[in-house]
Structures are given as C-alpha cells and as structure tokens.
Amino acid sequence: MRIPRPETSFEPIEEVLYGATAARALTAAMDLRLFERLEAGEMTAAALAGAVGAIPDRLEALLDLLAAKGVLAKSDQGYANTQAASEYLVPDKPMYQGRAMALNMHFFEPLEKNLAQAMCRADNARGEADTVWATDEIMEGMVGHAMGGPLFRITRLVTGLPGFFATRAMCDVGGNHGTFTMALLDENPNLSGVILDLPHVAPLSEKRCRERGYGDRITARSFDLRTDEIGDAEFDLAVASHVLYGVAEDLERGVGRIARALKSGGWLVSHHFAPGYRDPGLEACHELLTRLAGYPTHYLPREMLQGVMARHGFGDFVAEEPKHPLGGGLILAGRKGK
Secondary structure, rough: OOOOOOOOHHHHHHHHHHHHHHHHHHHHHHOHHHHHOOOOOOEOOHHHHHHHHHHHHHHHHHHHHHHHHOOEEOOOOOOEEEEHHHHHOOOOOOOOOHHHHHHHHOOOHHHHHHHHHHHHHOOOEEEHHHOOOOOOOHHHHHHHHOOOOHHHHHHHHOOOOOOHHHEEEEEEEEOOOOOHHHHHHHHHHOOEEEEEOOOOOOOHHHHHHHHHHHOEEEEEEEEEOOOOOOOOOOOEEEEOOOOOOHHHHHHHHHHHHHHHHHEEEEEEEEEEEEOOOOOOOHHHHHHHHHHOOOOOOOOHHHHHHHHOOOOOEEEEEEEEEEOOOOOOOEEEEEEOOO
C-alpha cells in the first residue's frame, strides 16, 4: 500500500476545534468559584482541588489551560489570579463580568443544540432574542458589560461635549438597565432622562431606576426604533449604546427618528462595534452569534453611520475609537445643526 503524504498542516483546523475547550474551562472555573478562592492568595492545584472537591489531576489540567491562555498566573508555588482575573472574574468586585458572560452563554445555545440545523431552519430568532431583554438576569449581565469599560468611556466623552452641563432632557434609546442615563444624571443635577425601550422592557427599566433613587428624574416609554416615532425636538441629548445595529437594514429611518426627536444643537451619541478594530476571528464569531439571534449585523462602519448622520443634519463629529485601553466599541457623537 502506498501511504498518502499530506500537503498541508491540519493544525489550524484543530485549533478551531479545541478553541471551545478554553471557553468551557473558563466557565467551569467560575462555577467552581476558583477565582474567588485564588483572590485570597496563591494556591496549589492539590489545595484548590481539596477546597472545591475536584479530582486533583483534572483540576490541574484546567488550571494549566487557563494559565496558558493568560487568565491565571502559574509559578513553582502554584496558581494565582492575574490582575485581569482579579478585576473581572471575582464576584462582588465592581467590574465583575460573570453576569455578562452568562448573557453571552445564553446566545451560545444555538451552537450547543444544532448549529447546522439553525443554519437551515426558519424561525423567530429576533422575536425570541428581543424577549430576553426583559429579565433581571439579562439586565444585570448588560450592566456588567457596561461596567467593563463602556460606561466610563461614554460618560467621560458625553460630559466633555460642548453644552453638556446646560443639557436638561436626554433619551436613552434602547436604554434597558438605565445605567448610562443614571451615570449622566449624576454628572448633571439638572438633567432628566427618558429610557426608550420595547414595551415589555420599559416597565422594568423604570422600576430599576426608581429602586436606585432616580424615580423623580427618569421615566421609561414603550418604543421600537424599527416602527415608532419618538417625537419632535424634545431632547437635548440622545444616547444609543449597541442599539443602531438592530436597524442596520434601515439605518436611515432609524437615525431620522432620533434626529427629529432632538432639538437644534442637540447631540446624538452612538456606541457600537465597528469592523476592523478587533481580532478578525473574534469579530467573525460575534457576527455569527448576532445573525443566529436574528439581528442583521453587530458591526456598523464608522463611515457609513457618520454618512447617515450627516444626511440628517448632524455635524461637529467627535469620535473615540475602540483602541482605547478599556476596549469596547466605537463612540461617535454628532451635533444636530440649527
């Protein structure tokens, strides 16, 4: 028998296959509360295994994988949290991302069930995805994501815009948990806010803000950017964080609705993912999950969005690229002309 000789390496394909293992290792480590235990100090694999009731050699392999991925630090004395693990993976820390990661895992479900089938089966993915935004768990996951950098970045950029401290009325389009509105109201005591979100989301948004002491300054309205009008010249500021991608198929109309709701001189601030700033593989994975959830895309090129905004009378553009050390999306602000 003549043995065939391979012409290429199988390793790149194998790396794709094993990529899922690292994600599972990370979620398992969180389920076992390993990062919380390591926050107290470095520990050996045997000590950690004893603390969580794991089989030592299996846990050691999991810890080695997380160390190889840069999540943990490994030394001759054992394993320790990296600075990032300490900041983002330890419960009760201000920047804890566990809930945000759980949010992502919700959208991973089609991958777990039958991805090939999901490629071919017509369904109501968008309707099902929109439904989940009205749960406390998902809201807290989105807050965790915002706390990981976007909240700080957006608040800093918006408060630096000309005229911010004279602003009196803002709307948070698709504001959901209301954290962006609350943060901006903290910076401007004379500002009031309206959260615009889907009919089943808005009551929970208002309740969440009221429970945090903003009941007299924040209200919520039922609103769908795909179909509803906001009003005319009602607001000085509109914030839309990870919202405009949901109307990417008719961005002109969506931006137009927001433009009409702003007074002359008012600002529209969009926070969204733009292509070309993240690892291409990560970008592609994120886009696949977005399409599986029924949304047209999660990535809006800056040139496209800025062009649409310009056609609706916006100028004086201010942008902060997602190359910022805290990561996140592109922030693009435009001022409505008079």
